[in-house]
Amino acid sequence: MNGEDTCMIRGDGGRILRAVLDRICNKWTLLVVATLDQGTVRFTDLHRQIPGISQRMLTLTLRNLEADGLVTRTVHPEVPPRVEYALTPTGKSLIPPALALASWAADHVPEIEATRAAREHG
Amino acid sequence: MNGEDTCMIRGDGGRILRAVLDRICNKWTLLVVATLDQGTVRFTDLHRQIPGISQRMLTLTLRNLEADGLVTRTVHPEVPPRVEYALTPTGKSLIPPALALASWAADHVPEIEATRAAREHG
DNA sequence: CAGTATCCGTAAGGATACTG
C-alpha cells in the first residue's frame, strides 16, 4: 500500500470520509451498534449492557441512529411500556468496517500507547 | 452477521474501541494519514493538499501522530528549513481499515442522508 | 518554510432531578 488508492478517503476534500466520521465519531454510537448486533434489545437492557452510558446519551445516540435509518425503534403499547431497538440492514452493514477498526486497534494500540508513554516521561 | 462476534468491539466495556476512536475521531487525522500514504510529504505540501486545514490543526494533528508512532518527522538543517513527514509501518497499517470505513460511507451515506432529510421536513 | 502564541465560540457530553 503506497499511495495507489486512498482516493476514496481523500476524494472531494474528504467529504465522504467526513460524512462517516460525523456519524460514528462520538463516544457511544459504535458501541450501541455493536450491542444491537445481538438482535432486538430493550432500552434498559442496552443501558445495562453499555457500562458508563447515561440515559441521556443513550437516548440521543439511539435517536440519531434512528434518524439515519440505522436502527428501528418499536414501541409496544403496554403498561409498563416496552420499547425495542434493532439494527436495520444498513445498520448491520456497519459492523464489518467497525470490526476492521477494532481489529486494527487490538493489534496496534498496545504499541501505540507504549510509544506515547515512552515519549512522555523522557 | 448476527451478534456472533462483536466482542472485539464491545469487549472490556469498549475500551479497545475507545482507544482507536480517541486517535482517529477528529476532523483531520485520517485525512492526514491518507495524504501521507503517497510517501514523504513536506509541511506546506500537506497544507496545500488538505483543503480547509489550518496551520495550527495540521501541526497538532502531526504532533499527535508522531507521538503515537504513526508518523515520522524529519528536519533537514537547511535554510529555508525543510521538514518531511512520512508514515511508519504502523501508520500505513491504518490505511486498510480506513478504506473499509470510507468504502462503507461511499455505499451507504447517500441513503442515510436521504433518510435523515426525509425525516426532517416531515 | 514551518511553525507558535493567543483568543474565542460552539458543541459534546456528564450529573442530577423529574415524569407519563
Added chain:
DNA sequence: CAGTATCCTTACGGATACTG
C-alpha cells in the same frame, strides 16, 4: 420502564497575528 429537562464543564477547533 423509558424516557425529558436543566445545568454545567471541558475540549475541539477556527481566526488571527507573530517568529526563528
